[in-house]
Amino acid sequence: xxxxxxxxxxxxxxxxxxxxxxxxxxxxxxxxxxxxxxxxxxxxxxxxxxxxxxxxxxxxxxxxxxxxxxxxxxxxxxxxxxxxxxxxxxxxxxxxxxxxxxxxxxxxxxxxxxxxxxxxxxxxxxxxxxxxxxxxxxxxxxxxxxxxxxxxxxxxxxxxxxxxxxxxxxxxxxxxxxxxxxxxxxxxxxxxxxxx
Amino acid sequence: xxxxxxxxxxxxxxxxxxxxxxxxxxxxxxxxxxxxxxxxxxxxxxxxxxxxxxxxxxxxxxxxxxxxxxxxxxxxxxxxxxxxxxxxxxxxxxxxxxxxxxxxxxxxxxxxxxxxxxxxxxxxxxxxxxxxxxxxxxxxxxxxxxxxxxxxxxxxxxxxxxxxxxxxxxxxxxxxxxxxxxx
Numbered sequence: 001x002x003x004x005x006x007x008x009x010x011x012x013x014x015x016x017x018x019x020x021x022x023x024x025x026x027x028x029x030x031x032x033x034x035x036x037x038x039x040x041x042x043x044x045x046x047x048x049x050x051x052x053x054x055x056x057x058x059x060x061x062x063x064x065x066x067x068x069x070x071x072x073x074x075x076x077x078x079x080x081x082x083x084x085x086x087x088x089x090x091x092x093x094x095x096x097x098x099x100x101x102x103x104x105x106x107x108x109x110x111x112x113x114x115x116x117x118x119x120x121x122x123x124x125x126x127x128x129x130x131x132x133x134x135x136x137x138x139x140x141x142x143x144x145x146x147x148x149x150x151x152x153x154x155x156x157x158x159x160x161x162x163x164x165x166x167x168x169x170x171x172x173x174x175x176x177x178x179x180x181x182x183x184x185x186x187x188x189x190x191x192x193x194x195x196x
Numbered sequence: 197x198x199x200x201x202x203x204x205x206x207x208x209x210x211x212x213x214x215x216x217x218x219x220x221x222x223x224x225x226x227x228x229x230x231x232x233x234x235x236x237x238x239x240x241x242x243x244x245x246x247x248x249x250x251x252x253x254x255x256x257x258x259x260x261x262x263x264x265x266x267x268x269x270x271x272x273x274x275x276x277x278x279x280x281x282x283x284x285x286x287x288x289x290x291x292x293x294x295x296x297x298x299x300x301x302x303x304x305x306x307x308x309x310x311x312x313x314x315x316x317x318x319x320x321x322x323x324x325x326x327x328x329x330x331x332x333x334x335x336x337x338x339x340x341x342x343x344x345x346x347x348x349x350x351x352x353x354x355x356x357x358x359x360x361x362x363x364x365x366x367x368x369x370x371x372x373x374x375x376x377x378x379x
Contacts, residue, residue: 016348020354027368028364031367085239088311165331
């Protein structure tokens with residue numbers, strides 16, 4: 001009698017733990033899905049300068065006082081990458097941006113943009129080793145491009161025309177901006193609409 | 197009646213053990229990706245910058261030691277007190293930032309759930325954890341035979357997995373809210 005109880009109890013324990021593992025696995029899968037599903041491609045928010053329009057021109061200076069011209073014609077395209085020291089996705093994406101800066105250096109220069117206190121950003125640049133990039137602080141710049149969520153990227157071509165832009169959460173989404181420029185589609189949403 | 201007491205003691209002890217394991221694993225994970233944890237501490241914006249690296253060491257170290265102490269019968273009281281202090285401080289930090297509306301920063305909790313943002317759900321989860329730690333103070337480890345020991349291990353495993361699953365659901369919730377708002 002006791003043996004039977006012990007046996008059935010053991011089986012129940014195994015089943016309970018197995019079920020809990022399954023519950024966790026399902027919840028984890030839903031979590032991964034949520035992270036992926038929210039913006040597909042770099043999500044375009046329909047405000048600010050449109051793709052194909054000329055970007056407003058800004059004459060700014062970076063943290064070290066060097067002049068940075070945004071939107072002016074230049075030999076290479078410019079990726080404006082809006083970040084903040086407190087945004088967790090930015091931290092995840094900075095290594096991606098660094099590697100893109102190397103692999104795309106033939107045609108692309110990258111400018112990091114933010115706003116706030118210069119000291120805080122200097123420390124951020126030091127911690128995250130961003131010394132290689134021009135880093136500008138300008139609230140009007142963010143307002144001009146209607147940046148509401150970070151990390152936000154705007155790709156300007158050599159003539160200062162907006163080629164692609166959007167909220168970027170992953171390497172794929174950042175690369176989708178480069179692809180958008182190559183193919184001439186503004187966003188993945190437009191690409192999908194065109195294809196259908 | 198004896199046997200009921202024994203089973204109750206066993207269940208409570210397994211809760212305390214599970215809490216200890218959760219703390220130890222959480223702390224190890226924080227230390228493994230220490231730069232990310234330091235950034236998370238800085239993002240809470242509660243400490244002056246020079247103190248951030250120190251806090252980012254002290255918190256997980258205390259958490260790990262407290263969690264480990266919970267696993268040892270003779271040290272369980274001091275372990276539970278230290279653990280309640282650490283989790284209490286962390287939870288207060290989370291609550292303050294939720295009140296400020298800064299829910300988009302990373303929790304830095306460690307754990308298997310991927311990106312855990314700040315929410316009242318997280319505060320509630322930690323409140324339950326603190327309550328469980330309080331239970332760890334009052335209950336001495338039961339004397340037991342092999343069957344009891346096996347049950348203790350199984351129940352501990354079950355509680356740990358339950359905690360991980362609940363954490364994942366807590367982490368999912370902000371995403372769900374966001375998706376609902378979009379559609």
